Structures are given as C-alpha cells and as structure tokens.
Amino acid sequence: MLNINDVTKVFNRGNINEKVALNSLSLHLAPGDVVAVIGSNGAGKSTLLNIAAGVFPIDKGEIILEEMPVQKDAEHIRAAYIGRVFQDPALGTAASMTIEENLILALKRGQKLRLWPGTGKERRELFRRRLEPLGLGLENRLATKVGLLSGGQRQALTVIMATIVPPKLLLLDEHTAALDPKTGKAVLELSEQIIAEEQLTTLMVTHNMEQALRVGNRTIMMHEGRIILDINGEERKDMQVSDLLQMFERASGKSLVNDRMLLSS
C-alpha cells in the first residue's frame, strides 16, 4: 500500500543548522493498516508524514503509494490520494469561508475545479448527513464561517473534510493534542469510527502512549529519524504503557522520563 524505502531527509544541508530529520528510514504499510506513531519531540514524526504527503522533497530513497512511485509528485498532485489533519485546528480549514465552502473544496480533492458554483441541493444533503453524527449541530450551520467555530468543532470538521472522499492514505498529526481532553476524545472517536467504516490506511502521530497502544493495529516508535520499535499482533495486545517505555529506553538508550509523553495520560 505505502512503501517508504530507505528515505533520508536533511534540513538545511551544508549549513550550521543541518538536521537529519529522517535517517534511511523504511516503512511498509499493508492496506488497512492503522499505525500509531510515537517518539519524543524532534524524532521526525511530522517529517515522516510531510514527506509522505509531498510537502518537502526527499534527499534519498523512494516513496511508493499503491505501486506508483510518488516521490517526484508535488504535494497538490499527491493530495488526490491523501487526506490530512494537522495538530493546529486552524491549519485544516479556511476561517473566512463557510462550513459548506470548506466542504465543497474537500469534496473536490484531487479533481478538476469547475468555473461554476459548487453548491447544490445534493451536496448540501451529503454535507448534512456527514456532519449530523458529530452531534455538534454543524449540519444546521452550513452558512456559518468556520472562523466562528471552536477549535474542537474545527478539528471535527477537518476530519470530515479529510475523509469525505475516502483517501488511500490518511495522515493524522497529533490531531487531538491542541484540544481539551473531552473534545480530543470525541474527535479521536470520530476518526476511529471513520477509519473503521472506510477501512482507511492510516498513519496517526500521537503523544499519548495509551492511545498509541489502543488505537489501530500497529505501533511504531521513532527516535532521531529512525524507527526503533515496530509492534503489532499478539505482542501489542498485551502490552502496557510501562512496557512500551522500557522498550523505548532499551532501544534508544535514553529515558522518556520528563518528556511530555509521560505527563499526558
């Protein structure tokens, strides 16, 4: 499904700020894999998602999405296959535009845009149907500007936007981290439900260890631009957060104590 082969990404190459963000990293996702990605700050988690989405070019390696090499395709080309939700709720939606206008653009992800209004009764009904299960009343506020919504509402909307056309690959980057715990939980549940319904292949970065073990079918841990742990199957089922922390210490030679991962439950 997604094959990331031996990819290296260096920022500011040849400069005093040179930073190897991904170091000969390989990752293979089977169709329907839902992978939680954990690792300390600066481990390269966001960069991994960004190179998959084509935000930055890579220095070495290849990225294959459903048999197609995509590492040369620009971000907007790859977007036809990829849905994204960012950590910052403000990044996933256009604040000055209405809920409906945002959803129209999401519905046209990867398609040619027409020189004709995107509104229509059928689309509006589809939008209402997708928004109603959120229980936020957004289905009755299609004409409301997104900037007037709360962070949680915006993030829920972004999840709907990223999946309204089921993507081949869904990338979630700490997408509940900026929300209060209750809202974060609701948005995560929504994401899990859609992922299950549409059987979306997913990479989900989280800093919550409990989530990392519970959500999806596989957990990978990153450290200094590499994947140092890849846990799935039976081994993952019985694993506790404390086991995970011990494995991290053994694999990386460092302790996660004091890292924000421990602080969040």
Next chain:
Amino acid sequence: MSLAFLPGALEQGLLWGPMVLGVYLTFRVLDFPDLTVDSCFTLGAATTARLILLDYNPLVATLIALVIGALAGLITGLLHTKLKIAPLLAGILTMIGLYSINLRVMGAANLSLLRIDTLITWIEDTGIGDELATVALGLVICLFILAFVYFFLQTELGLAVRATGDNEQMIRSLGINTNTTKVIGLALGNALCALSGALVAQYQSYADIGMGIGMIIVGLASVIIGETLIGSRGLLQALIAATVGSVIYRVIIAAVLQMGLPSTDLKILTALIVTLALAFPIMRGRFTGISSFTKRGEGRAEHQ
C-alpha cells in the same frame, strides 16, 4: 460648504470602482500585496488612449486594455510563483518594467483624447446629459463587475482562490496548485485595474504616464473605508463595501480640496488615511489591551 462636488465624486468613485475591486481581490481575497496595480492602471489608460487614437472602437479598446491588464498580473504572478520572488518585490519589478512599456505604448508622456469619440461621449450623445452619462456608465460597469466577481468567488475555482489567500497549506493539502490560483487572482485583479485606467482616460480625455502613481494606496484606502463604514461580514457585503468605499473616498478627497487643501497634498492625505485605518485595530487593542491579555492567558491554561 457647497455640495456641488458630489456628482463629480460619484462619477469618479464609480469609474475607479473596478480598480478598488481589483485591489480587494489581490489584497484581501488573495492576501497578496500587489504593487503592479500602480502601473497597471496607467497601462489600461495608455493602451485604450493609443488604440482609440488609432481609430479603434472605444469599446474594443477598453476590452483590449482589460486583457492587457490581466497579462500584467500574470507576469507578477509568474515572477512570484515560478521564480519565487517575494510578493512585494514581484509587484515592484512588474511596476517598474511597465513604466517603460507604458511610455512605448503611448509614444509620449501623455496622450490627449479631446474631441475624440470615447465610451463617455457615446453615452453623452444619447442625450441623457453629460453628468448622468458618466454616472450611468460607471454604475452599469461597477454593477456588472461586482456581479461577475461575486459569481466567480463562489465558483469552485473562486473558492480555491479564496482559500489560497486564507490558508495556503490547507488548500494545497486538498490538491489545489496554489501557483495557479495565485496567478488567476492576480490576473483578474489587474484586469479590473486596467479597466479602471481605460475608463478614467476616456473620462479625463487624456492618458498620462504618472496617472497611476499611488493607485494601490487609493485602492486600499477605499477598501478600508468601505469595510469600516459598511462592514464585510458576507462576501456580497464586502464587495459592495469596496465599491461604496471608492465613492466615499472620492467624496472625502473632493471635500478636503474644497476646504482649500492644495491638490499636491492629496497623496500624503491618502497615505495618512490608510495609516490611520491600518493602525486602528492596534490603537483599539491599546485600550482593551488588559482584557485581551487575560483572555489569552486563559486560553493557554486550557491547553495544559
């Protein structure tokens, strides 16, 4: 104070209206501080004046100016998107380059259209009266442009242009090539600006190499005046506000001229209006600074 200046201000506000809508498109919708506007306005005037003197039909001459204006916007767009030149600099480069082009187009520093048929004289000849003629022409054109821009910004493509100005990262992640949407927005904005230049040249019966200087600030002042007085909650409201802002700006200018301000001081007056309008949110923040500070503090606490 005599109000005799009002009809004239209305005429001017309407003829400069497309330019203001163009500035609204680039500055506000696309969030691109496009300085092409200055020379592009002159380009529209120069092109039309020259073509009319070459015996082109004034309507055809005006439409050609519109297309040429779009090309100017296209150049700024390509400088920015293909050569990665910063928006301000890309606009300045086109602006400077167009100065020479404008001189070549006119073949002189100015061209007179006195006693030559223009769109304005056509309508005057229908017998509706000189003053009404210009107002009618300006009104029809402004309404048409307003309706067109309103329609365009609601098409799927128009939504993408708006989203580009609002949240570029988001719209790229939705598969839109923001280079394309930026170029489209700049071409459209500058087409409208050149259209204004074309109309003003026919209204004043001359085109002059310096007539576009400071146009970007006039456009911004008009947009901001409109937003402040009319509001910009919905898209239609914002577009109407920009057009009305153009008229109110002319009324203000005519009024201060009548009060005895030398016309050479107009530019600094306009610069002051824009400065004040831009500083307004910050000044207001000073007064309510304490409450907004605590609000931000609370927001931070919530995140932890």
